[in-house]
Amino acid sequence: MSNNRDCRSDENVLTVTAKAVARAEHVVALVGAGLSVESGIPTFRGPGGLWTKLGEPAMNGYDDFVGNPAEWWRKNLDQQSEPERTKFREAIDNAEPNPGHFALAQLEAIGVLKHQINQNVDNLHFRAGSSSVSEIHGNRTKLRCINCETRWHRNSFPGGDITLSSLEDILGKYPACPNCGGPVKSDTVMFGEPIPKGVLAECFQHASQSDCMLVIGTSATVYPAAGFPEKVKASGGFVVEANPNETSLSKIATHILRGPTGVTLPALVSKVAEIIGGSG
Known part of the structure; x- marks a missing residue:
């Protein structure tokens, strides 16, 4: 785990990030396909991804x-x-939920994570126990x-x-x-298909309330989802990026956690729970 704006140790970076997240009033997570890679689901655009092999629909x-x-x-x-x-x-x-999915469910359970804007269609977020979720690209089930x-x-x-x-x-x-x-x-949203109005309205509502957006496992190339972190930043909030690789949103992230999200997210949530006095 590292922060490209901070050369301190990984543990210090984690603590600083966790304190910021714990202080935030309306934490929203923007979740992409990278979160589910550790569950055995390939990404769409990454190495070995479906569209990398077949071309985009x-x-x-x-x-x-x-x-x-x-x-x-x-x-x-x-x-x-x-x-x-x-x-x-x-x-x-x-596929089965991985530790990253369970970490987000725990972050919601302790009252810190208010909502997920989830771009995945795999239903693993719900199976892990999350409930406040907008599935902006639908759900395969x-x-x-x-x-x-x-x-x-x-x-x-x-x-x-x-x-x-x-x-x-x-x-x-x-x-x-x-x-x-x-x-x-x-229910999966096809190329050229409008995002259902009710889902999109819910996403914009939470993004407008957010003072902290966790950007998790997404390459941030598909709009309108990719625009939500920019909206939070422009409104005076901050962005936390949890992704193994640099993305187009890395430049606006205040805190960056590099590494597998199945490792970084549980560590972050554990630290947040410790700070606010939550239980495991």
């Missing part, structure tokens, strides 16, 4: 869904159509109506399990919302 993916949801569902459910994406989905399905934004867990969709064979029995050959009749898709 077409920007008209959402338009394709809206234009022909039946065809989108057929391709989405066909595991043989895109083997690399199937491997990526299997990695998510088989859920479905969503694109009209009314109603969400369901995949295993509790009123229309039953969605499979290639079940689609043949559905009018229109794609699942429809039982509330408004709108097309239902995976």
